[in-house]
Amino acid sequence: xxxxxxxxxxxxxxxxxxxxxxxxxxxxxxxxxxxxxxxxxxxxxxxxxxxxxxxxxxxxxxxxxxxxxxxxxxxxxxxxxxxxxxxxxxxxxxxxxxxxxxxxxxxxxxxxxxxxxxxxxxxxxxxxxxxxxxxxxxxxxxxxxxxxxxxxxxxx
Amino acid sequence: xxxxxxxxxxxxxxxxxxxxxxxxxxxxxxxxxxxxxxxxxxxxxxxxxxxxxxxxxxxxxxxxxxxxxxxxxxxxxxxxxxxxxxxxxxxxxxxxxxxxxxxxxxxxxxx
Amino acid sequence: xxxxxxxxxxxxxxxxxxxxxxxxxxxxxxxxxxxxxxxxxxxxxxxxxxxxxxxxxxxxxxxxxxxxxxxxxxxxxxxxxxxxxxxxxxxxxxxxxxxxxxxxxxxxxxxxxxxxxxxxxxxxxxxxxxxxxxxxxxxxxxxxxxxxxxxxxxxxxxxxxxxxxxxxxxxxxxxxxxxxxxxxxxxxxxxxxxxxxxxxxxxxxxxxxxxxxxxxxxxxxxxxxxxxxxxxxxxxxxxxxxxxxxxxxxxxxx
Numbered sequence: 001x002x003x004x005x006x007x008x009x010x011x012x013x014x015x016x017x018x019x020x021x022x023x024x025x026x027x028x029x030x031x032x033x034x035x036x037x038x039x040x041x042x043x044x045x046x047x048x049x050x051x052x053x054x055x056x057x058x059x060x061x062x063x064x065x066x067x068x069x070x071x072x073x074x075x076x077x078x079x080x081x082x083x084x085x086x087x088x089x090x091x092x093x094x095x096x097x098x099x100x101x102x103x104x105x106x107x108x109x110x111x112x113x114x115x116x117x118x119x120x121x122x123x124x125x126x127x128x129x130x131x132x133x134x135x136x137x138x139x140x141x142x143x144x145x146x147x148x149x150x151x152x153x154x155x156x
Numbered sequence: 157x158x159x160x161x162x163x164x165x166x167x168x169x170x171x172x173x174x175x176x177x178x179x180x181x182x183x184x185x186x187x188x189x190x191x192x193x194x195x196x197x198x199x200x201x202x203x204x205x206x207x208x209x210x211x212x213x214x215x216x217x218x219x220x221x222x223x224x225x226x227x228x229x230x231x232x233x234x235x236x237x238x239x240x241x242x243x244x245x246x247x248x249x250x251x252x253x254x255x256x257x258x259x260x261x262x263x264x265x266x267x
Numbered sequence: 268x269x270x271x272x273x274x275x276x277x278x279x280x281x282x283x284x285x286x287x288x289x290x291x292x293x294x295x296x297x298x299x300x301x302x303x304x305x306x307x308x309x310x311x312x313x314x315x316x317x318x319x320x321x322x323x324x325x326x327x328x329x330x331x332x333x334x335x336x337x338x339x340x341x342x343x344x345x346x347x348x349x350x351x352x353x354x355x356x357x358x359x360x361x362x363x364x365x366x367x368x369x370x371x372x373x374x375x376x377x378x379x380x381x382x383x384x385x386x387x388x389x390x391x392x393x394x395x396x397x398x399x400x401x402x403x404x405x406x407x408x409x410x411x412x413x414x415x416x417x418x419x420x421x422x423x424x425x426x427x428x429x430x431x432x433x434x435x436x437x438x439x440x441x442x443x444x445x446x447x448x449x450x451x452x453x454x455x456x457x458x459x460x461x462x463x464x465x466x467x468x469x470x471x472x473x474x475x476x477x478x479x480x481x482x483x484x485x486x487x488x489x490x491x492x493x494x495x496x497x498x499x500x501x502x503x504x505x506x507x508x509x510x511x512x513x514x515x516x517x518x519x520x521x
Binding site: 184186232 | 306307309311312313315316465467470
């Protein structure tokens with residue numbers, strides 16, 4: 001990707017998220033709790049433009065089956081990709097599907113990463129699915145999800 | 157404003173040009189959700205979380221991140237990056253209260 | 268998360284707690300994932316900060332000189348704390364030793380309950396990473412006394428619920444689940460060699476003495492002050508259980 005294009009893309013992402021993180025939605029009026037409340041379903045629809053994402057064996061999502069502590073749950077995602085200018089992973093989104101704001105992290109890659117992988121740690125309020133939605137450079141969306149059993153919630 | 161403590165770790169410790177290495181960025185930050193009650197006062201602790209992270213390698217933006225409050229306190233971000241010459245990796249990060257910080261690490265490929 | 272500072276728990280109840288290990292058991296894959304997290308322990312930042320603080324005090328060179336050892340001997344020497352130190356005339360942990368160094372170099376003396384002090388202590392102990400704990404509880408009468416006091420403090424029942432440290436950390440109850448947490452074996456856990464550690468439930472770096480104060484609070488035992496002879500004695504007793512095991516600072520704990 002040309003540097004200039006990249007900045008353009010980055011500019012939009014950052015600018016929008018500065019106003020209303022990521023997408024502008026009318027917040028769910030009924031039980032607006034956190035500052036960025038957004039359900040997984042709505043977020044998925046917005047990111048994929050309603051197309052949805054296809055479960056794929058190329059997306060390797062790793063989370064513990066049982067979390068020792070909901071406040072620190074390790075999550076890693078690796079996507080099979082040559083990471084060339086022609087074919088690379090554009091973005092990996094991570095969702096905690098039942099958290100008030102389901103969005104945890106969106107990582108925007110470039111071929112300069114050499115490998116499409118990310119690892120981080122999330123807070124989970126309860127037992128739920130973690131989902132990874134992956135946007136490929138050809139505009140397709142892949143996904144993977146896995147459930148995590150939480151013995152002590154992490155949002156206390 | 158006090159400087160936010162952060163750290164960049166590159167694995168392995170020594171690497172060659174062209175090698176794909178693991179980069180971890182760690183930062184001390186409370187990642188307050190805005191939904192937690194202070195145990196003593198009972199008041200809601202206002203939201204305060206890292207919201208953007210940018211990795212710059214010798215002037216080229218290689219990765220950016222949108223971050224939300226669901227990440228753990230003192231978050232860790234691990235990605236990979238292809239070594240492409242000596243220079244500097246700079247991570248710039250902002251939080252929801254508007255604080256902007258950066259930290260960098262020298263890139264010194266051997267061979 | 269529920270705070271649960273009070274544990275409504277009698278000894279009989281404790282004894283009757285079932286070994287519900289199955290229910291909370293993590294798979295090996297889970298365990299491996301948590302172990303991987305050690306590679307990027309958030310407390311690495313605190314330890315790096317501790318390194319800066321030590322270099323403000325003159326760094327490892329100055330520390331070795333202060334302790335009267337060569338720089339190459341320094342890691343092994345640190346792996347033997349708490350120690351009886353002649354110039355203090357008592358058995359001290361690393362924190363108090365560092366306070367002495369601050370005092371003697373006319374720097375501001377940090378209190379023991381202080382996050383900079385925790386960072387500094389953690390870095391100082393990490394100088395001995397990979398060294399084996401070599402505390403010698405028979406080195407002299409002071410150490411013998413400290414060990415004996417530590418054992419008494421550990422074994423004696425006190426407080427509103429008549430609990431001792433041993434009530435929860437004896438071989439009879441180890442592995443029993445208490446409020447979803449298995450009671451840990453301080454020997455198997457390598458406790459003496461893995462604190463200061465990052466506590467994921469608290470999101471901070473805690474020292475061994477600080478951790479033990481946490482247990483006292485939870486079990487309604489009067490809290491023994493940091494650096495007091497009883498507290499240092501407890502540290503001696505608990506550290507001795509990890510003798511011969513490798514130091515790995517910062518630890519990472521639930």
